[in-house]
Amino acid sequence: MTLVNERARLLANRQVGPNLFIMTLSSPRIAATIEPGQFVHMTIPAFEAHILRRPFSVYARDVEAGTVEVLYQTVGAGTAHLATLLPETGAGFESELIGPVGRGWRVPQGCARALLVGGGVGAAPLFMLAESLACANVPFEVVLGAQTQAAHVCRDRYDALVAQAQACADAAPRYATDDGSFGRAGFCTGLVEEALAEAEAAGRPYEYVAVCGPEPLMKIVSAMAADHGVFCEVSLERRMACGVGACLSCVVDTVDGKKRSCVDGPVFEAEKVVW
Amino acid sequence: MTLVNERARLLANRQVGPNLFIMTLSSPRIAATIEPGQFVHMTIPAFEAHILRRPFSVYARDVEAGTVEVLYQTVGAGTAHLATLLPETGAGFESELIGPVGRGWRVPQGCARALLVGGGVGAAPLFMLAESLACANVPFEVVLGAQTQAAHVCRDRYDALVAQAQACADAAPRYATDDGSFGRAGFCTGLVEEALAEAEAAGRPYEYVAVCGPEPLMKIVSAMAADHGVFCEVSLERRMACGVGACLSCVVDTVDGKKRSCVDGPVFEAEKVVW
Amino acid sequence: MGNLAVNLGGLAMKNPVTVASGTFAAGREYHDFFDVSQLGAVTTKGVSLHGWEGNASPRIAETPSGMLNSIGLQNPGVEHLKECDLPWLADVGATTIVNVSGHSFDEYVQVIEALEEAPVDAYEVNISCPNVDAGGMTIGCKTASVEEVVRRCREATARPLIVKLTPNVTDITEIARAAESAGADAISLINTLLGMAIDARRRRPVLARGVGGLSGPAVKPVALRMVWECHNAVSVPLLGMGGICTGEDAVEFMLAGATAVAVGTANFMNPCAAIEVVRGIEAYCDEQRVDNVTELIGALTW
Amino acid sequence: MGNLAVNLGGLAMKNPVTVASGTFAAGREYHDFFDVSQLGAVTTKGVSLHGWEGNASPRIAETPSGMLNSIGLQNPGVEHLKECDLPWLADVGATTIVNVSGHSFDEYVQVIEALEEAPVDAYEVNISCPNVDAGGMTIGCKTASVEEVVRRCREATARPLIVKLTPNVTDITEIARAAESAGADAISLINTLLGMAIDARRRRPVLARGVGGLSGPAVKPVALRMVWECHNAVSVPLLGMGGICTGEDAVEFMLAGATAVAVGTANFMNPCAAIEVVRGIEAYCDEQRVDNVTELIGALTW
Numbered sequence A, B: 001m002t003l004v005n006e007r008a009r010l011l012a013n014r015q016v017g018p019n020l021f022i023m024t025l026s027s028p029r030i031a032a033t034i035e036p037g038q039f040v041h042m043t044i045p046a047f048e049a050h051i052l053r054r055p056f057s058v059y060a061r062d063v064e065a066g067t068v069e070v071l072y073q074t075v076g077a078g079t080a081h082l083a084t085l086l087p088e089t090g091a092g093f094e095s096e097l098i099g100p101v102g103r104g105w106r107v108p109q110g111c112a113r114a115l116l117v118g119g120g121v122g123a124a125p126l127f128m129l130a131e132s133l134a135c136a137n138v139p140f141e142v143v144l145g146a147q148t149q150a151a152h153v154c155r156d157r158y159d160a161l162v163a164q165a166q167a168c169a170d171a172a173p174r175y176a177t178d179d180g181s182f183g184r185a186g187f188c189t190g191l192v193e194e195a196l197a198e199a200e201a202a203g204r205p206y207e208y209v210a211v212c213g214p215e216p217l218m219k220i221v222s223a224m225a226a227d228h229g230v231f232c233e234v235s236l237e238r239r240m241a242c243g244v245g246a247c248l249s250c251v252v253d254t255v256d257g258k259k260r261s262c263v264d265g266p267v268f269e270a271e272k273v274v275w
Numbered sequence C, D: 001m002g003n004l005a006v007n008l009g010g011l012a013m014k015n016p017v018t019v020a021s022g023t024f025a026a027g028r029e030y031h032d033f034f035d036v037s038q039l040g041a042v043t044t045k046g047v048s049l050h051g052w053e054g055n056a057s058p059r060i061a062e063t064p065s066g067m068l069n070s071i072g073l074q075n076p077g078v079e080h081l082k083e084c085d086l087p088w089l090a091d092v093g094a095t096t097i098v099n100v101s102g103h104s105f106d107e108y109v110q111v112i113e114a115l116e117e118a119p120v121d122a123y124e125v126n127i128s129c130p131n132v133d134a135g136g137m138t139i140g141c142k143t144a145s146v147e148e149v150v151r152r153c154r155e156a157t158a159r160p161l162i163v164k165l166t167p168n169v170t171d172i173t174e175i176a177r178a179a180e181s182a183g184a185d186a187i188s189l190i191n192t193l194l195g196m197a198i199d200a201r202r203r204r205p206v207l208a209r210g211v212g213g214l215s216g217p218a219v220k221p222v223a224l225r226m227v228w229e230c231h232n233a234v235s236v237p238l239l240g241m242g243g244i245c246t247g248e249d250a251v252e253f254m255l256a257g258a259t260a261v262a263v264g265t266a267n268f269m270n271p272c273a274a275i276e277v278v279r280g281i282e283a284y285c286d287e288q289r290v291d292n293v294t295e296l297i298g299a300l301t302w
Ligand SMILES: Cc1cc2nc3c(=O)[nH]c(=O)nc-3n(C[C@H](O)[C@H](O)[C@H](O)COP(=O)(O)OP(=O)(O)OC[C@H]3O[C@@H](n4cnc5c(N)ncnc54)[C@H](O)[C@@H]3O)c2cc1C
Pocket: A039, A054, A055, A056, A057, A058, A070, A071, A072, A073, A074, A075, A076, A077, A078, A079, A080, A121, A124, A125, A236, A237, A238, A239, A240, A266, D062
């Protein structure tokens, strides 16, 4: 898996929810090779005093169009600035992406059933995984949590994918919102526990859980998966300088010592993580 | 003369010659009050690591439209970046201008005849002076030098102004180019010497010379004016930090000691300058 | 709205914000933009006894997120300050800190003596000046010369005495302690970091003098670190500066241990920067429910 | 095309560009982007005898035109370097500088001894490490400890010995002279400036460790000034670094007196930065008709 540093044009950049945006970038080489769970390390255009790149997971890609989509939330200076960029402008429309970076989701060989849990923008890095499970005819279920109904910006795509996926049959995605405006009220961990229990009760336990979202969510879901004896992976976010494994700024404590989340992760086996 | 710091939208920004651009900014308060020879001190949008403003003379203004025009040459990072900005873009189209800054041209009361000498982009800060002389019915002549014909970007405006100005009669602007592609070949100092001599010979000597351009040009023309006993002013450019007279970064050596070019100038009596 | 008043070693300030000496002249140049008496204090450009010419031009260079200056303390002398600037500042009702320079220990004292009858609220003694009685080295770099100059200034006045430190030292706390022990009422930091800019094509330094002082956002991390170190080393209050552009920057300095802050280079970026910093601190206090801004001083937790 | 080769105190480099230790691992991570053997040298991450864990996270913070790091010299130890990295570097044909760290004078020597049989072209001794045999102070801040550690490393090897200085000192020339007199073949500078970043809302330092090292474009003026000062103080060649992003930046360091340069933080901004600096120097030499890049060393005029 060779890394490239690809000049990418910003083709679209639109608001899709509260503080949530989707940008589309033309980046054919990365679009062609990126795997579920990997990310791109991106320069923010016209932002010269902020010298570091920003890491973003790829939400979706279109190999033929040579594009990648990133779902992002405005949390600080860089993402706020990104949100102001218009695709058609002369200045500031071009970025550079290093990618595909990191170790993505590793669904065990022959996995018979999988559970995908996404909190907030964590729904995005799981979507390509869902697509590849659907493609491989692996049954999977989806639990997504967000603060409000409006923040469930990936819902249409997940609903459509699951509806089409033969292996998923009638298992529509389960949704939770913190404010109760859509689906289950409260955190999505309740839905996860239910899903785990139901699957077990039905004699078709999950063989894989993938979680992406806020660290507390990932920690709780990891513990639930461990209780049910299900192999679980999590995607960890750390501040990154190089994004290629050279600087050791992004280390994660694991039972095997400190690991670089950029290239040894971002996806780690939940059991190995020292929370 | 009160200074303001005015938020200004970039309304137009177009190339007009080799490395030469004209930008139009909406800045009604400055447009209403700026006088010939004064300048604005401008932030360069989307250029955050370059913390200092850039000083630019105002080439023309439209009080009713509330706009100012700046003719600029790309010489370094800031002007090169400016040239990439498109007016209609979401990011980077807004700037802040401090203005009107400085002491402009001070044509002596009752001046019967003036000579304006501009080299390169130095033609721009003289145009508002030409307009005000035309308006006051003071006869004036214009000598402009540039590297090539294409670099004589103010020509149309000067020609039109002089053609309309009653007091100027038939004294069309004189042009020189370094490469001989238009008007007199070589530096414009030859034309200046001729104009001074002719005016003297005709018994209608100049009573005022205004020069703006590269320092060597201003120095030579100052000396010529002094030889002919004509009062002369020059507009000096220095690197500026504050642009309001506070930091002492822009000082000019004069016979009266060090003076701040931003507020004691940029226009100085040529005699007072220690070159 | 929370209470913004602070006391900087005996100097009562209505809010924690002053300007960095040399970036604001004596305030008049910025009065078109806002009423400078609204600041906690106005700090004037460094003044010497008879006035100095300063260095040759070019005197400034832009650097990444910063600038270099080699103004060289050009100033018209203390008499001019007394005649023109201090009466104006008193007139508009500004709290006034005068930044004091000298070529010798005696000159510092003479400047202070000349100002004792004038409307001055505090002195800031700039000991970052090279070429003084300390063998060619900046006096601010050695504890012995720091103690000597501060002691002598202390004897010359009962007014609040702020001592301004240079960051170009191995151990800022050693210098801060020397200043405190010699009688400083407060310590201000940082002055500029010594730097250089080169024009590759012309193969020359950009500044006529070669080297100059680095200031602006680029130096903020160094300034914050030194404020934090001094906060843990001395008990006199600190006036923090170095790259402050926003209210949030100012709050960072206060959390690191500053009682008050100064806005310098940012004035060049935005002539309203200093007053916007005041408003930004106010907004922070409102948002974070801080009743009294003094709660922020040194309130960094780990 | 001009000749780009330089000799850094006995180390032959095909061009003047290496990478700054700790920003490039041992080169492998950047080999996807360009052939790292095209660099004048690859400088590896600091290595200690048995490996260190480094500091807690977060370890980095972005600052205006710069960044802070508190990696804390995490490394797997010299044996790992010998087994995994040095053979790879030899394989791709890279010129290799190993950056050496230690918690004690002995450890520095032990690391060098462990490497004497390995394919290493030069050592860079990082004396900016805190908590070594020098009473809590960074050893690089005192001439006595600098002399001691350099002398002992010198006795341990005949290979080119580069000594890397910390900029957090009052007088860099004093330290450079101490290193030279104790046997350094070359001096590299600058390491990072000590700085701090604070999160105003959380009222905490951004870095888990509180303070960290400032690097990137923001520090370039300080680095250039120190290279220039050392160029005038010592006669051994200098390896200049601090904020270099482009060929023009590199030329500025050479004009100030550097024989070679290192690209550090810029690698994070652009993974091809180091090789682009080589090409940028080449382009400068072509444009300016410089036949031999060594003509640029210290060629600053006033
Ligand atoms: C592998 C990976 C994949 C990611 N994918 C996505 C994604 O698909 N969509 C998305 O919106 N965000 C994603 N992030 C997070 C994203 O990188 C940060 O939100 C972004 O860098 C913040 O930049 P900023 O300038 O807006 O914030 P800053 O002003 O730099 O910081 C604002 C806040 O964000 C935190 N932060 C900054 N950088 C990171 C980081 N790298 N990781 C975690 N927290 C950080 C800071 O601690 C601070 O509290 C991902 C992060 C990683 C490491």
